[in-house]
């Protein structure tokens with residue numbers, strides 16, 4: 315910015331400062347920019363990694379993506395990072411709780427923007443956190459989601475039968491400071507504007523009678539997935555997205571997983587005739603999701619022979 319636009323003599327005298335110093339100072343103010351400039355954090359690469367059979371995978375930071383149109387997603391099924399120190403390739407999973415809540419606010423806001431008015435969210439998160447200080451994770455994330463505009467529908471308790479968590483007792487057999495640990499996770503179910511979906515003529519549900527009866531009971535019992543078998547540090551079992559997809563979306567609808575990891579949600583979106591979009595920042599996890607999807611597709615082709 316130059317000093318041409320201002321009467322420096324008048325300004326210097328009203329400010330009671332030296333005119334030459336003022337001119338010099340004005341000439342060194344950087345020019346204003348009309349276009350917003352992406353910060354280094356925002357300027358992450360975005361790659362369409364896979365686009366096949368109605369399934370898309372993006373290697374991209376979901377927080378900064380511009381890939382999704384507003385109001386375009388019918389159902390989100392996801393398990394975000396839990397902030398429990400898991401050794402992901404790219405993401406740092408050991409932040410201060412406050413910054414974890416800030417991260418949660420950002421992805422929940424983005425998810426809200428891209429959801430249709432009858433869009434739904436199935437958020438698989440811990441009930442609470444014990445290591446490194448007790449925190450009410452489920453209550454806190456639900457509260458943040460409601461502040462953003464998400465409406466609360468229900469909470470499913472996932473009894474994953476994980477007894478290996480019982481390592482910390484606090485004060486053993488003493489009332490001094492015992493630890494109470496619930497070996498469960500939750501799936502918080504929320505919606506954007508209205509819960510009732512207005513079925514368009516071409517849409518149908520594919521859930522069977524026995525599935526509907528069993529899954530509308532909000533305590534789900536099935537085992538967790540083996541990290542070793544899948545090759546990812548925190549996969550959920552296929553049963554989890556399968557139930558959410560069949561219970562909460564119509565055939566053909568658009569399912570999103572903003573933190574797809576090994577692509578479990580996408581496998582079940584495809585297997586249940588939905589469209590699917592997944593994001594992960596780590597290239598190796600995108601490769602893993604692609605490998606699992608390819609496995610599913612070649613298995614299907616073999617069955618046709």
Ligand SMILES: C[S@@+](CC[C@H](N)C(=O)[O-])C[C@H]1O[C@@H](n2cnc3c(N)ncnc32)[C@H](O)[C@@H]1O
Pocket residue numbers: 374375376377392393394395396402403404405546548549550551572573574575576577578579593594595596599
């Ligand atoms: C709990 S794991 C999801 C596992 C997945 N449900 C599965 O079955 O494999 C969370 C994933 O989020 C990814 N992630 C972390 N931050 C991300 C971000 N900002 N954008 C996209 N992916 C991210 C991590 O790389 C990790 O793979």
